[in-house]
Structures are given as C-alpha cells and as structure tokens.
Amino acid sequence: MSNSGMDNIKKIKHLYSRAAFGLRLEDAKRAGALTVKQAVDDLFMRSQPNIPLDIVSGNINFKDFLEKDGLTRKMFLQEQRQQEKGLNVYWVQQMSTTDAQLREKMTLFWHNHFACRTQNPWFAQQLNNIHRQCALGSFKTLLTEVSKAPAMLQFLNNQQNQKNHPNENFARELMELFTIGRGNYTEQDIKESARAFTGWGFRKDGAFVARAPLHDDGSKTFLGKSGNFTGDDIIDILLSKKETALFICNKLYKYLVNETPDAAHVTGMADVFYQSGYEITPLLKHIFNAEWFYADKNVGTLIKSPVEFIVGLNRQFYIDYKNPDVLMQFERALGQVLFYPPNVAGWPGGKNWIDSSSLMYRIKIPSTVLNDGVINFSGKPDPEDEAFIATSLNKRKDVNTQVQTQPDWSRFLNGIPANTSRATIAQILIAPRLNNNLMNIVTRSKDVKAMVIELVSTPEYQLC
Amino acid sequence: MKRRDFLKYSSLASGAFLVPSFLKPLEALASPQISGYKNLVIVQLSGGNDGLNTIVPYGNDIYYQKRNTIAIKQPDIVKLNDMQGLNPNMIALKELYDQGWMGVINSVGYPNPDRSHFRSMDIWQTASDSSQFLNTGWIGRYLDSNCAVNKETYTAIEVDDTLSLAMKGAKMKGIAVQNPAKLYQSTREPLFKELVHEHDDLHLNDDNLGYLYKTMVETYSSANYIQQTSKIYKTVAEYPQTGFANQLKTVAKFINSGLKTRVYYVSLSGFDTHTTQLNQQGRNLKIYSEGIAAFVKNLKATGKLDDTLVMTFSEFGRRVEQNASNGTDHGTANNIMMFGGKLKKAGIYNNAPNLAQLDNGDLKYEIDFRSVYATLLDKWLDVNNNQVLDKSFAGLEFI
Numbered sequence: 001m002s003n004s005g006m007d008n009i010k011k012i013k014h015l016y017s018r019a020a021f022g023l024r025l026e027d028a029k030r031a032g033a034l035t036v037k038q039a040v041d042d043l044f045m046r047s048q049p050n051i052p053l054d055i056v057s058g059n060i061n062f063k064d065f066l067e068k069d070g071l072t073r074k075m076f077l078q079e080q081r082q083q084e085k086g087l088n089v090y091w092v093q094q095m096s097t098t099d100a101q102l103r104e105k106m107t108l109f110w111h112n113h114f115a116c117r118t119q120n121p122w123f124a125q126q127l128n129n130i131h132r133q134c135a136l137g138s139f140k141t142l143l144t145e146v147s148k149a150p151a152m153l154q155f156l157n158n159q160q161n162q163k164n165h166p167n168e169n170f171a172r173e174l175m176e177l178f179t180i181g182r183g184n185y186t187e188q189d190i191k192e193s194a195r196a197f198t199g200w201g202f203r204k205d206g207a208f209v210a211r212a213p214l215h216d217d218g219s220k221t222f223l224g225k226s227g228n229f230t231g232d233d234i235i236d237i238l239l240s241k242k243e244t245a246l247f248i249c250n251k252l253y254k255y256l257v258n259e260t261p262d263a264a265h266v267t268g269m270a271d272v273f274y275q276s277g278y279e280i281t282p283l284l285k286h287i288f289n290a291e292w293f294y295a296d297k298n299v300g301t302l303i304k305s306p307v308e309f310i311v312g313l314n315r316q317f318y319i320d321y322k323n324p325d326v327l328m329q330f331e332r333a334l335g336q337v338l339f340y341p342p343n344v345a346g347w348p349g350g351k352n353w354i355d356s357s358s359l360m361y362r363i364k365i366p367s368t369v370l371n372d373g374v375i376n377f378s379g380k381p382d383p384e385d386e387a388f389i390a391t392s393l394n395k396r397k398d399v400n401t402q403v404q405t406q407p408d409w410s411r412f413l414n415g416i417p418a419n420t421s422r423a424t425i426a427q428i429l430i431a432p433r434l435n436n437n438l439m440n441i442v443t444r445s446k447d448v449k450a451m452v453i454e455l456v457s458t459p460e461y462q463l464c
Numbered sequence: 465m466k467r468r469d470f471l472k473y474s475s476l477a478s479g480a481f482l483v484p485s486f487l488k489p490l491e492a493l494a495s496p497q498i499s500g501y502k503n504l505v506i507v508q509l510s511g512g513n514d515g516l517n518t519i520v521p522y523g524n525d526i527y528y529q530k531r532n533t534i535a536i537k538q539p540d541i542v543k544l545n546d547m548q549g550l551n552p553n554m555i556a557l558k559e560l561y562d563q564g565w566m567g568v569i570n571s572v573g574y575p576n577p578d579r580s581h582f583r584s585m586d587i588w589q590t591a592s593d594s595s596q597f598l599n600t601g602w603i604g605r606y607l608d609s610n611c612a613v614n615k616e617t618y619t620a621i622e623v624d625d626t627l628s629l630a631m632k633g634a635k636m637k638g639i640a641v642q643n644p645a646k647l648y649q650s651t652r653e654p655l656f657k658e659l660v661h662e663h664d665d666l667h668l669n670d671d672n673l674g675y676l677y678k679t680m681v682e683t684y685s686s687a688n689y690i691q692q693t694s695k696i697y698k699t700v701a702e703y704p705q706t707g708f709a710n711q712l713k714t715v716a717k718f719i720n721s722g723l724k725t726r727v728y729y730v731s732l733s734g735f736d737t738h739t740t741q742l743n744q745q746g747r748n749l750k751i752y753s754e755g756i757a758a759f760v761k762n763l764k765a766t767g768k769l770d771d772t773l774v775m776t777f778s779e780f781g782r783r784v785e786q787n788a789s790n791g792t793d794h795g796t797a798n799n800i801m802m803f804g805g806k807l808k809k810a811g812i813y814n815n816a817p818n819l820a821q822l823d824n825g826d827l828k829y830e831i832d833f834r835s836v837y838a839t840l841l842d843k844w845l846d847v848n849n850n851q852v853l854d855k856s857f858a859g860l861e862f863i
Contacts, residue, residue, distance in 0.1 A: 073738070073739055073789065074739075117580075117582065172595075259672075301671065301672055301673075302672070303672050303676075332626070333625065333626060335626065340582075342582070342586060342629070343582070343583060343586050343597050344597070345597040348599040350672070351672065351675055352599055352632070354675065354676060354679055355627045355631075355632060355637045355638075355639070355640070355679070356617055356627070356637070356639040356640065356679060356682065356683040356686070357625060357626055357627055357639070357640040358626070358627070359676065359679050359680060359683065360647075360650060360651070360683060363655075363656060363659075363680075364650065367655075380624060380625065380626050380628070380731070381510070381733055382582065383510060383511070383581035383582040383585045383779065386510055386511030386512070386581060386733060386734065386735060386736030390511060390734045390735065390736045390737050390738075390744050390748075432673060436662075437659065437662055437663060440662065454655060457655055458659060459659065459673060459676035459677055459680060460673065462676055463672060463673060463676075
C-alpha cells in the first residue's frame with residue numbers, strides 16, 4: 001500500500017470507529033479505496049433503511065397484574081423480564097449485524113441523551129424505535145415524539161402533570177438535559193413550562209393524548225415570551241434559542257470527537273445545526289468531512305462504551321451467541337445495561353467506564369468469546385430486579401458460564417486482503433498508533449489468529 | 465538545654481533503655497499500622513427493606529391497624545425497649561444488642577424522597593439531593609479527598625464481582641474482590657502480566673490510555689497485596705452457609721489479617737417484598753442477622769471489634785399500610801442499623817417512627833442520611849465531611 005493509501009485508510013478507519021462500530025478487516029479494502037467524502041456518503045447511504053425493533057409483540061399492562069395474587073404476579077414478572085432481556089439482546093444483535101451502522105450508532109447516542117427507564121418493554125421498544133426513526137433526521141421531530149412517548153411521559157411523571165397540580169419533573173429535565181442546558185433558564189421558567197405541559201399523557205394502549213380538562217390554558221411567561229403556551233410551543237421556543245444547538249453539539253462532540261470540546265469546532269457545528277433547522281444529517285456530515293475530525297489528538301483517544309466494545313467485537317469476528325443471555329451478562333459486568341441507564345442524565349462515560357473489575361473483564365472477554373472459554377461471574381442485579389429476586393429462592397448463585405460463542409474465523413481470515421502485512425492488520429484493529437507493546441505482539445505471535453486475540457485483549461483495544 | 469528539658473529527654477531515653485528486649489514485639493504491635501486502624505463496613509440491603517417489620521414498633525397500635533395480616537405478633541417480637549423490638553428472624557442479633565454492640569437510628573431519609581429503586585439507590589450511593597445527579601459515589605469522594613494518604617485502590621474493597629457507584633470517585637476508585645485468590649490468578653495470566661510489565665512509561669500519561677494502564681498496574685499490585693496479606697490468615701470462626709455470610713467472612717479475613725483497608729462494602733438482595741412479605745423478608749432477615757452475628761462475634765474474638773463499625777442501609781423503607789397482596793409497596797424513611805465495639809450511644813438512638821403523622825401514607829424522615837455519613841466521615845474516617853458532601857451536615861452522637 002502506498003503512503004497516501006495508508007494515510008487514507010487511517011482516516012477511513014477513524015471514521016468507522018466513530019460513525020460506526022469499527023472497520024471490519026473485510027471492509028477495509030472496499031472502504032479504503034474511497035475518499036473520505038465518498039466514505040461518509042456511503043455510510044449515510046447504508047444507513048438509509050430504518051429497521052425498527054419488533055421483538056416485543058404487544059403491550060401487556062404489567063401494572064394490572066402487579067395487583068393480582070402472588071403466583072400470577074410472579075408469572076408476569078417473569079414474562080416481563082423475559083421480554084426485557086429479549087429486547088436488549090435483540091438490539092445488541094441488530095447493532096452487531098446491520099449495515100445501517102451510523103443509524104444504530106446515533107440511536108445509541110439518543111438512547112443515552114433521552115435516558116429513560118420503563119417497566120413496560122413495549123414502551124421501551126417504542127421509544128427506541130423513535131430514536132432510530134429520527135436518528136439522522138429532524139431533531140425537532142425527535143424531541144417532540146420523545147416528549148409524547150408513554151415511556152417518557154411515565155418516567156418523568158408528566159402523566160401526573162395537571163392543571164392546579166403541576167409536576168415539574170419533565171419540564172426540568174427537558175431543559176437541563178434534553179435541550180438548552182443549565183444556566184440558560186430560571187426556576188420560574190420551569191414552573192411556567194410545566195404548566196404548558198399539563199394534560200400531556202397517554203392512554204392504556206400507549207397512545208398519546210392531550211387531556212384538555214387537565215390542561216392549564218392560562219397565559220405563561222417562558223424565556224421572556226408570553227402566551228397561552230402548550231407543550232409544542234415550549235419546544236418551539238427552546239429550539240429558537242441558539243443555546244440549544246450549542247448544548248446538543250457539545251454533547252455530540254464528546255460522543256464522536258473528543259471528551260474535551262473545542263469551542264471553535266462546537267460553535268461551527270452549532271451554526272450548521274441551527275441554520276438547517278435542527279437537521280441531524282447535515283450536522284453529522286459537517287463533522288465527518290471536517291479536517292479537524294481527523295486530527296491526531298482526536299484519533300484513538302475515546303474509551304469505548306461497553307456496548308461499543310461488545311458490538312465492535314461481534315462485528316469484527318461475526319460472533320454467534322448460542323446463549324444470548326451472555327450478552328446481558330457482559331453488559332452487567334462492564335456497567336452498561338441497555339434500557340437501564342443509571343439515571344435520567346444517562347451513563348457518564350469516559351473514564352467512568354473503567355475500574356479494576358470492569359477493566360479485567362474487558363481484557364478477558366475477547367479471548368473468552370473467541371475461544372469459547374468460561375467466564376466466572378455472578379454480578380449484581382439491577383435495583384429494579386429486586387421484586388423478582390424477592391420471589392425467587394436462589395439469590396446470588398455463582399454463574400460459571402460457558403460462553404458458547406462461535407466466531408467465524410474463516411470469514412475473518414478470508415476477509416483480510418492478500419499481501420496485507422501483520423502490522424497493517426494490527427493497525428486496522430487498534431485505534432491508537434502501534435506502540436512497542438503492540439509491536440511485540442505482532443512480531444512474536446505464531447499466527448494471525450493468535451496475534452489478533454492478543455491484540456483485542458489489550459488496553460489499547462479499549463480505545464476508539 | 466534547660467534542666468526540665470534535660471529531665472524529659474533523659475527520662476525518655478532511660479525509659480527506652482529499660483524496656484527489656486522480650487517486650488519489643490508488643491511495642492511493635494502497638495504501632496498505628498496494626499491497632500487503631502479503623503474500618504467501616506457498609507451493608508446494603510437492596511430492594512427497599514421494610515424497616516417497620518425489621519425493628520418493629522410493637523408498642524404503637526397504629527402499626528397493628530395498618531398491617532392486618534403482616535404485622536409481627538407481639539409475643540413473637542424480640543423486645544428491645546417498650547416500643548420497638550426485633551423481627552423474630554433476627555434473634556441472633558439480641559446478644560449483640562445486649563452487649564451494647566448494636567445501634568438503631570430511626571426515621572432516616574431525605575427531602576423529596578424518590579420511590580424508584582434505582583434512583584433512590586443512586587441518591588444513597590452518591591449522597592446527592594433528590595434533584596441532583598452526581599457521577600461519583602460518597603466513598604469514592606472520600607478516597608479522592610484523602611488520596612495523599614490512601615493512594616491504593618484497596619483502601620476501599622467491595623466484596624462482589626463489580627464495583628458500586630458508591631465506591632467510585634473522580635480520581636480514585638475502590639476495588640471489587642469477590643475472591644482474592646481468583647483475582648490474584650487472573651491478574652497473573654500471562655498476557656495480563658506481560659502488559660503490566662512491558663508497558664512504556666509513556667503509557668502512564670494522563671490521557672485515557674495512561675488511565676487504562678494505571679488501572680491495570682494498580683489492579684495487579686492490589687491483587688497481590690490483598691492475596692499475600694490475607695492468604696495466611698485462617699478463619700476459625702463458624703459462619704452460616706450463605707452467600708451473604710461468605711461475603712462477611714471474607715471481610716473479616718481481610719480485617720483480621722491486617723489489610724490496610726478503610727472501607728468494605730457488601731450487599732444483600734431481595735427486599736422488594738410487594739407480595740407475601742412475611743416469608744420472603746423473614747428469610748432474608750435471618751440470613752442478614754445470622755451473618756452479622758457471626759461476623760461481629762468473630763471480630764470480638766480477634767480483638768478487632770473496637771476498630772470496626774458496620775452500617776446497614778436500604779434505598780428506602782416501605783409504606784406504613786400494607787397492600788392487598790400481603791406485602792408492602794415502596795416508601796420513604798427507614799432505619800439504619802449500626803454495629804461496633806465502640807458505639808458511643810448503643811441501642812435505640814432516637815424516637816420510634818411517628819406513625820400518626822404521615823406524609824401521604826409515608827413516614828416523614830427526621831434524620832438526613834447524609835448526617836449519618838457526615839458522622840462516619842468526621843469521626844470514623846477522619847476527613848472533614850464537607851470535602852465529601854457538598855453541604856455541611858450536622859453530625860450525630862452515635863460514635
């Protein structure tokens with residue numbers, strides 16, 4: 001490969017590690033032949049299809065069953081857990097296999113931005129599908145749909161937000177976490193906007209309903225404007241503020257570019273976002289086509305989230321899980337169970353992902369799944385699982401799980417272009433530059449397979 | 465030199481000369497590394513333990529009125545005073561109580577209580593306000609505030625597979641150790657060992673890669689320290705055969721072998737008793753009490769109880785009135801149980817919960833849980849609590 005060819009593949013690799021879940025060896029040749037701009041367009045083209053999650057087939061109102069007798073209750077708790085698990089694993093597998101990687105990567109971003117928990121798997125799936133549907137589209141539509149989704153209405157108590165008894169929870173988080181950010185509104189703005197959202201709720205079947213009798217249709221003063229505002233008006237006013245574009249761009253920069261935002265780059269992004277009327281695609285294209293996106297200080301420096309780590313591994317090695325529960329066990333061990341964010345602010349990310357035990361698991365998981373090894377793990381239940389645990393006799397059983405995974409080694413090995421040097425293979429797998437540690441692995445390994453297993457079991461592999 | 469000073473020095477000097485050499489080992493034992501090394505053991509009861517059926521306010525008629533089918537009957541209660549008593553499944557704790565090794569703080573909670581498990585647990589672990597989101601835990605921030613002294617990750621050990629948010633600070637984090645031998649083994653696997661030994665110094669930079677390598681190196685050396693220090697210690701005390709008791713047995717082994725750890729963290733699950741509570745909670749309280757009793761007696765026998773303080777909490781209590789399924793739903797304020805050889809005020813610390821004045825059917829808190837933390841930080845862990853809690857909280861007098 002020529003020098004400029006090598007330089008280009010480095011950029012493409014970086015693009016794939018941020019806009020997707022990593023560059024597969026088998027894609028390196030095809031994508032490596034494209035210019036950056038072509039590769040960006042190609043990623044968008046592949047993410048055109050929107051494939052919603054459809055594993056949860058109907059809306060069971062679990063709340064109804066919680067009031068029933070012990071046995072019925074237990075049965076339904078079990079069913080609910082089964083559905084939650086199914087949904088979780090289904091999404092991980094979709095991320096691991098789909099071609100629409102950018103869409104999934106952004107769905108994961110919105111999943112964290114609009115962090116939400118619900119006991120109802122149907123609502124959880126629906127919210128996730130909103131994130132996916134709008135992942136690359138209009139932020140305004142996304143925000144509006146999320147605000148009207150039963151999962152969110154329930155989670156932030158807008159269901160209880162009524163005229164004369166306003167509940168401010170949703171209004172507060174809408175501003176603090178979803179749009180404009182702290183410092184740009186007052187407590188009074190929260191109170192006034194909470195009134196505008198009074199009456200927004202959902203029916204038993206999950207359909208949104210603006211309950212007119214519960215709505216406070218009086219005049220409100222919000223961010224300096226007055227009128228008989230509804231929730232939709234509040235959203236419009238928030239979007240009319242440039243600070244909202246800045247807030248979202250700052251967060252996106254941390255997700256896609258660097259943990260330390262560069263003020264000039266973020267402002268440039270916010271201009272594009274704001275001027276386009278909050279369209280997500282032009283904003284992303286602006287980032288991925290920018291020279292600065294490929295600057296050394298932005299390459300190989302982010303710590304992969306647990307899901308990015310697991311999905312990246314699954315994609316690169318085409319791992320088939322005979323027992324998909326293992327995927328959730330990994331999520332638990334590494335500290336990111338999808339649909340179970342720690343709170344409405346989402347997962348804090350970065351160095352917060354890493355402690356002694358989570359790092360040990362990260363170093364150990366690749367060789368385990370690639371060699372069908374055994375992983376010893378009992379883990380901690382999520383607080384929400386306690387009701388289920390209370391009804392079962394066995395509490396902390398030690399799980400000695402044979403991971404039962406099947407990587408497709410021949411597809412991986414055949415995907416490596418002819419005459420690719422070991423160092424080049426290593427450089428595609430690993431985001432940071434190859435240091436002495438890694439070069440030692442490259443030179444001393446007995447074959448490519450042994451080399452890649454070692455490479456993906458390093459601290460360097462945790463970065464993207 | 466003045467005469468007085470001379471006398472002082474010479475008496476000291478002569479005193480030193482007078483110590484017979486066979487007494488030297490005792491002197492060594494008195495060094496601060498060995499005695500006076502205070503431990504805090506935090507026990508988390510997950511799921512929201514029903515405090516009213518744990519420390520039962522049997523002297524209050526309202527308790528019996530609100531809990532038709534699940535109230536603990538008077539004759540079964542292990543009475544502590546004329547108002548409150550232990551759930552009969554906790555009989556193992558009676559001896560500890562009588563010895564003055566147990567304390568109960570009633571009605572602990574926080575303003576604007578959250579009834580969701582995960583949010584309330586988050587609040588307890590991060591010591592935040594209910595409207596605040598923090599990324600660090602209170603023990604983690606204790607490590608941060610004291611990192612010049614406690615720079616090793618084994619300063620705080622959670623006996624578990626994964627590390628709770630409570631144990632994660634911004635700069636420092638504790639370490640999760642379910643089994644010291646296994647942890648040691650896995651850090652000695654060839655690849656891991658090699659990565660630790662062969663890294664370039666530049667890997668220890670302040671960037672993310674440096675952080676990853678630092679964490680690895682620390683894990684490697686902590687695993688070694690914990691294993692080498694504790695492996696020679698043989699526990700002779702008897703513990704019940706439960707997972708929870710095993711966790712405590714591991715903690716006791718660490719304490720008895722002289723590990724320089726200030727905070728231990730263990731948890732017990734299964735307290736979310738919406739249905740058929742009597743059996744479920746009873747089973748769990750028995751596991752809890754028998755484990756704690758074995759642990760406390762073990763430490764008493766080894767002379768470590770005076771240096772140990774156990775604090776048990778749950779993310780919330782439960783509603784005063786039972787539900788239709790012979791269980792209880794999520795509530796608010798709850799009791800905290802303390803154990804130790806040096807409790808300043810043992811027994812029941814404050815008034816039993818007020819069942820007459822409720823907030824929408826829930827107990828009103830009287831003591832902010834952060835006052836309890838503040839007390840532990842100031843008086844037991846020797847840091848100023850406002851370095852860890854972002855407001856200052858008045859301490860209590862239990863230690």
